Amino acid sequence: MKPKTKPPRILNKLPTEVYKLLVCGTGESGELGLGPNESKIITRPREIPTTGIIHLSSGPVHTTVVTQNGQIMNWGINDDSALGRNTSFSPSLSESTESDATDSLNPHESVPTLIPDASFPQNTIFVQSTSGQSCTFALTTTGLVYGWGTFHDNAGTLSFTIDADDKVVTKAQRPILIQHLKNIVSISAGNNFCLALDEKGAVFGWGIGQQSQLGKRLIGRRVEQSLIPSRIPLPPSKKMRSIHTTSNTAFAIDRDGSIWAWGLNNTCQTGIAPGTGEHEVVAPTKVSALANLNIVSIAGGANHTIGMTRAGEAYVWGAFAHGQTGLEASSLLQEDSQAIGRNEDGKPTYHTPKKLDLAGVIGVAAGSNHTMAFTQDGRLYTWGLNDSRQCGLGPLASNRIDRPTRIANTAVSSLEVVAGSAGASILLILLTTLIILTTRLLLILPPYRGPPLPRKRGSPTHLLVVLGSGGHTAEMLTMLGGLDTKAYTHRTYIVSAGDPISATKAAAFETTLVQRALQSNPKASAGELRALQGTYTIATVPRARKVHQSFLTAPYTCLLTLLATLRLLHAPPLVEPGKQGSAPGAPDLILTNGPATSAIVVYASLLLRFLGARGHVDTRIIYVESFARIESLSLTARCLGWAVDRLIVQWGELAGKMGGKAEYGGLLVMAALERGKSEKSRKFGNNEKDMSNTS
Template identity: 35%
Template structure:
């Protein structure tokens, strides 16, 4: 779900050439019956169920002004016999200067191709189409159509997508149960039964306000606001402006199903934020990314900020005392003043510092955070950031995280993957020598490879330029504009047709993208996006 680019000043999937993406993280997913079940327990020997995820049913910023005191100086006070002289500024001088532009607004128009399940409108193909097993050009986002939205950036969340258009509009589609779309989607038609097998791809009646890409009303943002990046979590969304402000909406959700977004201006708890509000308590930002239920932001002084839920130490530290409120943004204690990029999986986080060291923290059950000692243990997580030493000084430019696996791309086009190996998540066919290397592969009690402990190169995708990790699948884009996929594909999320799983990264040959130059990828739980450069009109 998550993914991002390193730029000179920060990160920027989401323009997963634009800034920051994440997005693309999706931990909560519904499941089929467990595959390859064993009599042993624990993550190393378990098989998590994989399958359809139904629409969630759960219900549910403090601007703080730091008081500053100034001592009045006696120096320079006029004597009683002196006359005070007041300078008069011109009207032009009294007008405040506009905020400095920090973040570049993406300009390249993208053709958006979607595939996978759309049972809750995730594909954005309108109310009549709820699946696509191979890539389909979204007609509402077609660069050749004068009436369509022309997209320059996008981010995939758990069951929704956020995009930025050339007209500076924030476009959303998908599930809106917890305010993730940032706009009203009330529909008299009600909800369809996702278990009703009589509903096929052509006859399905979805909520047209969720299943069709629509813009968030401009009234929610100050006049003149320009956006540079978008990010999406499981049920939360964010947009970064060119001047470094962050707007957010939706909700974070903990493991007990409790929703919470933050506080209103009166300090009252907000469970679900249905429309965009400016995030308070953070300095000017150059990059924003999301896990499932936490957000990370990189500021202009190269510090990292985090807020949301911290149940698996996604913030890289425990919360105590005055700093125990996880919904008040606080600094992550890594790369202070030295970070240049951040990225996130659903419940683990990444950073790259100015010395080109790669750091990770948070959930590590299957080694997805890149630390081998705790990988395979129940509820394993990294309480504080640690270096992924096999990636340090390799000039990593992109990082992405799935539920139990992760990926990275270097400036030279090498793609590395690590974490859970089964169902083809990593897209690598391990050799016998690799499998027998206990420093590289950890096997279960039956001797079956389960965890790749060390970042391992994906050799058959060519010179990689982008990678996106869904819950249990991975998409790769190479320098030649071709797309590859691997992992769980029973919902069509690989773009390869009806394939339960693909072990090795495989070329996406669909007719719709056969002669298109792909540049971006995004992945959710059971749906995916690949984006191509728009054709000249």
């Protein structure tokens, strides 16, 4: 008779209190869990359709929750396996392949989804999760820890653990048991490291420790060995009660109430004033500035920290350039100059914990550069960087919230008014200016703008084509297969940086145009041949926005694209025909089929037209919707439809969209491929002539 297997000891009880989840901020990568059609910014907290949540953790671009059944549910970016499940997705032809379309999010990433039970041993029940930059860890009722995803070091190299053969595992695509951990009662992850607290009060750490996040300096073999959990060198006589992590800094609170800190300290985020040239606290060090405050919970972002006391008070320290500490910089610099330091970038930091004007605080949380506090009367306060509306204060709130501000039902209702009326005369000036600018804008937009000025016969004509990479480039060059080089004597092709394939295809396309001109006119003189060939330019502009690029940096890259495009539209005179050269001034016709960079090009042309720049007043713009768009217009088409002169669609289902502006032009791509063989080819030729007549 086999002996009965002793059931594992239950260390961690499954919480019974169930919560609703509300989200706000940017959802461009599905990190809000609102589904594939909600990639826009959510300016006020919105409940997501997920019930039975008992625990929540969030990384920069993914979120993990534990359900009341002890299962793991998550959503967000899975590029580095942070979700620990298969999220592969192949959209159908009718779905958008355009990177900036709102319905282009992967539904397997943007919809809250459970990790299959088969990914874990039978009867595994989870009670807590913690999320890093591209990694996730989960704690079971029996004190075991599972993990998936990867760590990134400072150079971007990926690593996650070391296997039984002593080899580095760079990425765990599915959950794996974290070895050498048992009887764990709490876990907490920073960006690229994790801490675990066992029932005896010992703290273990593993991951990337290049900023001393693991409580020691790592050199040589110790760098790889840091992927295996090892004990943090806290005083052996001290038993820890709780562990807390920020992006690159770690804290532990012992059973006597003392705070120990280690890791990155370039903005005094540990609460320890650094010495000259010191930007890290290598070994766990007691934070004397927090003594006797009786802090029980700590949270923080990239450069700031907030602590909550047992008495319901909140203390903050660290960087305050974005308002993330809730302390107004101007008053700090005047009142507490002795507590102000400077980081390596010269930005001010506050290294003495300062009490916030909040009472009855029962919980604190922090993002990279913003902070939240919850009070016992059910109120939620938020402050800090708000450029993606992550503070949840509505669309009219400032991009920086310097003081704790209550999230109310009405946007920014609790913000204090600090400026009065400047008088009726200023209001009159503003209204007059608004009327003038609006009138000017209407006069340059279709359908209010007049026809183009008559052109001299034989004058150079400039066609500007935006190549959107991949399928967009292929579609565009296919539609231009029958281009008349005598009608468009100069062609400019705009490609995005990092897209050499489109540039190569454009050059090859020009070669075919020249060969066609030679074949159709073998007896042409040198002068006639130059006129037939014309000239072309392949211009590169910075990419407006990369896939999954943060909204924090997108305005900067879009600005770079806009500036480069404005310079391009004021190109130097025409060079020798038949070769690559510069464009002859403003384009007569801009032809585009998306995606994002085309919007910058169109808006740059509108800006020059609005300012009355020479040659740009008569520029015409045609947008051809992608062949893949069958039932709905792409985001780019919807954004540009009001600004372009013609919006041509290739499927009858889209005709009349955008208030009747969308014109059905037939299957232009298919017609171009079968030119001369069907009636569709003749329709395409007529449509192309219409495009030529537009300019």
